[in-house]
Amino acid sequence: MKNSNEKYSLDHIVRKLKSKTNPDNLEGMARYGISIKNRLGVSIPDLRKLAKEIGKDHKLASQLWAKGIDETKILASMIGEENKLTEEQAEKWVANFNSWDVCDQVCMNLFRKIPFVRKKIRKWSKRKEEFVKRAAFSLIACIAVHNKKMPDDEFIKIFSIIKQGSVDKRNYVKKAVSWALRNIGKKNKNLNKAVTKFSKELGQAESKSAKWIARDTLKDIQRETVTKKWS
Secondary structure (H helix, E strand, C coil), X not given: CCCXXXXXXXXXXXXXXXXXXXXXXXXXXXXXXXXXXCCCCCCHHHHHHHHHHHCCCHHHHHHHHHHCCHHHHHHHHHHCCCXXXXXXXXXXXXXXXXXXXXXXXXXXXXXXXXXCHHHHHHHHCCXXXXXXXXXXXXXXXXXXXXXXXXXXXXXXXCHHHHHHHCXXXXXXXXXXXXXXXXXXXXXXXXXXXHHHHHHHHHCCCCCHHHHHHHHHHHHHHCCHHHHCCCC
């Protein structure tokens, strides 16, 4: 369904979102380290339901992003169109990430699908801003799950980016680095072995964050529920 009538105008959507404001949700989000500064407390299921009603509409997505409310940003990523998202727009959006959940939702819903995603992974992994850098590793994690055609060798090449990111001790970065590595390690038997070997080497590093990432990864990818898939 397209945004072809007043029902799905920007003003109507914002009013609808504000009508679903939930203080209890905000309290719960805060406990999970989610920024509630520009937040209404609307749940992800409610946002997905609304996105399905609206349909893909990149112009409206751009307008929603510009509102600056976290829920309008997440909704924008749900109705945005990857073939219409320019590199310039992607850079503007990533620079406005202010919370780990907005970062991950936008990466999962939209950024992972853009044709220049690997270029952005390389670029953003070198950035200093915490959530921009997190976006690089969130994208790797998302691609590891959703990209079924990417060869194993291409994932192994990403290890160099992960190694560089592993020394960043900021919580939201190191957790995303671990997430990326763990998802690669759960793709198939070959990558599980490669990630296991890499993680053991990473565990020998002097960096405390690298050691933590190594432990976190090995604990996850060596679980029986993971390895029995290939035994």
